[in-house]
Structures are given as structure tokens and as C-alpha cells.
Amino acid sequence: MTPRRIVLLGSTGSIGRSTLDVVRRHPGRFEVIALAANSNVELLVEQYQQFRPEYVCLVDSNRSRLLAERLKDKPVKVLSGDAEMVQLAALDDADLVVNAVVGAAGLRASLAAVKSGKHLALANKESLVTGGPLFGPLLKKNEGRILPIDSEHSAIWQALACGKVDEVRSIILTASGGPFRDYPLDRFAEITPRQALAHPTWKMGPKITIDSATMVNKGLEIIEVTTLFSLPTEKVKVVIHPQSIIHSMVEFIDSSIIAQLSNPDMRLPITYALFWPERVESDYGRLDFDTLASLTFEKPDFNRFPALKLAYSVAKTGGTAPAVFNAANEVAVDAFLKGSVRFTGITDIIEDAVAKIAVVSNPKLDDILQADSEARKIAGERIGQSTCC
Incomplete structure (x- = not known):
């Protein structure tokens, strides 16, 4: 069997490391031909030594000089900067591109992969959130396909094998509720980054962990669902499921729920995305229904998680509104992690940007990038006026 040739973008992050663990567990099934990361020279060198790709890339151009020095005697092409990372997404030799880049920085790479007809295993939900209007025409025109890596969207993708999209009554996205599902609401302003980074069920990178705590992550997933599966916002529901065992559900028109x-x-x-359409045996741990105590569900509290309510509105508006929502959130989360704004200020900053920036209903890439830039500027100004902490 010929190994599947993989380009992995975001290799040193949480999803990137997990992807390489999957590759490592299945010798002979994959060949890693390119690795790209943001700035982590040490880990990228370590990954190169194990997987021997033809290309490595650091987006941070200053750090890439150190990478080139570390690998100067190795048979590898060292690239740098965002533009060269995007080129890797369109490599002729690649069978599959895994985009595990964090944030809107992954958009151009996702577009390049789809334009070149690649299968795109997508963990970078921000690509579909910000650039959603651009992907539909590209997927119809080219032979590319998006294979979702997000656990919720993978669950929906698998459940949809039981029916057609036009037979769907609703999509039910599950959410753990994060660490503050039962936390006193009057103490939300006191929440620290350390508290917010302590997710009860998932091990993730810092940005997505904060997004889960605010439920912005679930808001982004609502927007992603509408793009990925061509469904109206009205058909997407969210339910709190603290155990994180059911990853999502699809209700069909006959009232069956998968x-x-x-x-x-x-x-x-x-693993499902890398091997699709094949299923393979794994040793990641099976569910034990003898010891599984219970599965519980509850409605989300919009007063506790106002970003979720805002996300529904943004999803319905469409156009460049999701790009604004996402960009403002990225800036706000970074500020919160640095101690510059309160936890409750994250949603305030997003709301401010969404309210101030006019929506382009049928955007081109330049419109989306402009909206992203404006949102970051407005969010930065709002943070600069903050009296925290």
C-alpha cells in the first residue's frame, strides 16, 4: 500500500502533536513531506529528526534563521513566513493537508489546499468561520474536500452517513460547559487565566481552552456547521453535556437521532480524517458502559455565556460578520491571557467590534481580510482603554 503523503501545518501545537502521534502509531501508512509551525524551533527540529520531511517552515521569520542554522547539514528545504507556509498547502506531491494552525492565520492555507484539489483535514475552524462564503464555490469547482477534525464536526460528518443533508431536522452540537458551568455568575469578573485554562474534560491548547470557557468556541462551531454542511443557522442547536462523551448528534426528519x-x-x-474513507483499529481507550455512570444534558444559559447568543446572531448575519467576531475574540483572548482584560471583558470586546463594523454580505477575500484587520484594531483600542486588572 502506497503511503499517504501529508503536509502538516501547525505541527508543534496540540492538534499537530496529536496528528504526529497518530502517524507514529501507523508505520508505513503515511509519509510526512512537510511540517510548518509558528515559532517553536526546538520542537520542530525534534519533529524533523523523527519524520524527515522534505520541507520545514517557521512562520516567524526571525526564528526561521535559527531553524536554518540548526538544520544546515540536513537534506531539507527550510522555508519561512506565512506566504511560504501557504505554498506548502498546495504542494503537488501532497495527498492530504492537515491544517492545525491556530486562528485566522490558517485561512489562506486552507484556501490554497482546496484550490489545488487537495483533501483538507481541517482543525482550523477559523478558516470556515472567517472565509465561509469563499469555500462553497471552490469546492464545487475543484476536486478538493474538507475532512473535519473538530470532534463535534467529525461526529456530525459520521452521523450524516445515515441520511442526506436535506433529511436533517436539526444538528445538535454538544458542549461540556467548560469550567464555569456552575460557577457563581457574580464572580465571573474575578476569573483568572489559570482558572479558565483548567478544562474539565479536554486537553487542548490555551486559546481554544479559553474559547471553551467563554463558549465562544461553540459559537465558532455553530458558524462552521452552517458552512461545512450547508445548513441554516435555525437548524443548529447547542446542548450542554458535561461528560463530553456524545460529541454531537443529528436529528433526521423521521425523528431518529444519530x-x-x-x-x-x-x-x-x-484518525478518522487521516484514514477516511477507511476505519482502522485504535488503542485510544474504549467506552466502558459498565462504569459510565450517566450522560446528562441541559440547556445553555445565555446570561452566563453571552458570546453564544451573539454567535447565533453573527451566524444569521453572515458575510464578514463572522470574521469580525473571530478576529476580535483572538485579540481579546490574547489580552486576557496576558492579564490586560477581565474574563467578562472578552465578550464585551467582541460585541463592540461586531456593532461598529459594517457587514459586507457577499465578500471577496480582500473584504474578509479588511474586516479582520478592522476588528483587531477596534479590539486593541478597546483593550487600551481598559482599567483592568
Whole structure:
């Protein structure tokens, strides 16, 4: 069997490391031909030594000089900067591109992969959130395909094998509720980054962990669902499921509900995407129904998580509104992690940007990038006026 040739963008992050763990567990099935990361020279060198790709890339141009020095005697092409990372996404030799870049920085790479007809295993939900209007025409025109890595969207993708999209009554996105599902609401302003980074069920990178705590992550997933599966916002529901065992559900028009269950381990949806359409045996841990105490559900509290309510509105508006929502959130989360704004200020900053920036209903790439830039500027100004902390 010929190994599947993989380009991995975001290799040193949480999803990137998990992807390489999957590759490592299946010798002979994959060949890593390119690795790209943001700035982590040490880990990228270590990954190169194990997987021997033809290309490595650091987006941070200053750090890439150190990478080139470390690998100067190795048979590898060292690239640098965002533009060269995007080129890797369109490599002729690649069978599959895994985009595990964090944030809107992954958009151009996702577009390049789809334009070149690649299968795109997508963990970078921000690509579809910000650039959603651009992907539909590209996927119809080219032979590219998006294979979702997000656990929720992988669950929906698998459940949809039981029916057609036009037979869907609703999509039910599950959410753990994060660490503050039962936290006193009057103490939300006191929440620290350390508290917010302590997710009860998932092990993730810092940005997505904060997004889960605010439920912005679930808001981004609502927007992603509408793009990925061509469904109206009205058909997407969210339910709190603290155990994180059911990853999402699809309700069909005959009132049947198909759910995908597994232990909360990102290597499962990664494996499904890498091997699709094949299923392979894994040793990530099976569900034990003899010891599984209960599965519980509850409605989300919009007063506790106002970003979720805002996300529904943004999803319905469409156009460049999701790009504004996402960009303002990225700036706000970074500020919160640095101690510059309160936890409750994250949603305030997003709301401010969404309210101030006019929506382009049928955007081109330049419109989306402009909206992203404006949102970051407005969010930065709002943070500069903050009296925290």
C-alpha cells in the first residue's frame, strides 16, 4: 500500500502533536513531506529528526534563521513566513493537508489546499468561520474536500452517513460547559487565566481552552456547521453535556437521532480524517458502559455565556460578520491571557467590534481580510482603554 503523503501545518501545537502521534502509531501508512509551525524551533527540529520531511517552515521569520542554522547539514528545504507556509498547502506531491494552525492565520492555507484539489483535514475552524462564503464555490469547482477534525464536526460528518443533508431536522452540537458551568455568575469578573485554562474534560491548547470557557468556541462551531454542511443557522442547536462523551448528534426528519460517542480524545477524529474513507483499529481507550455512570444534558444559559447568543446572531448575519467576531475574540483572548482584560471583558470586546463594523454580505477575500484587520484594531483600542486588572 502506497503511503499517504501529508503536509502538516501547525505541527508543534496540540492538534499537530496529536496528528504526529497518530502517524507514529501507523508505520508505513503515511509519509510526512512537510511540517510548518509558528515559532517553536526546538520542537520542530525534534519533529524533523523523527519524520524527515522534505520541507520545514517557521512562520516567524526571525526564528526561521535559527531553524536554518540548526538544520544546515540536513537534506531539507527550510522555508519561512506565512506566504511560504501557504505554498506548502498546495504542494503537488501532497495527498492530504492537515491544517492545525491556530486562528485566522490558517485561512489562506486552507484556501490554497482546496484550490489545488487537495483533501483538507481541517482543525482550523477559523478558516470556515472567517472565509465561509469563499469555500462553497471552490469546492464545487475543484476536486478538493474538507475532512473535519473538530470532534463535534467529525461526529456530525459520521452521523450524516445515515441520511442526506436535506433529511436533517436539526444538528445538535454538544458542549461540556467548560469550567464555569456552575460557577457563581457574580464572580465571573474575578476569573483568572489559570482558572479558565483548567478544562474539565479536554486537553487542548490555551486559546481554544479559553474559547471553551467563554463558549465562544461553540459559537465558532455553530458558524462552521452552517458552512461545512450547508445548513441554516435555525437548524443548529447547542446542548450542554458535561461528560463530553456524545460529541454531537443529528436529528433526521423521521425523528431518529444519530449520535457519535467516544472518550474525549482528539486522536480519534484525527484518525478518522487521516484514514477516511477507511476505519482502522485504535488503542485510544474504549467506552466502558459498565462504569459510565450517566450522560446528562441541559440547556445553555445565555446570561452566563453571552458570546453564544451573539454567535447565533453573527451566524444569521453572515458575510464578514463572522470574521469580525473571530478576529476580535483572538485579540481579546490574547489580552486576557496576558492579564490586560477581565474574563467578562472578552465578550464585551467582541460585541463592540461586531456593532461598529459594517457587514459586507457577499465578500471577496480582500473584504474578509479588511474586516479582520478592522476588528483587531477596534479590539486593541478597546483593550487600551481598559482599567483592568
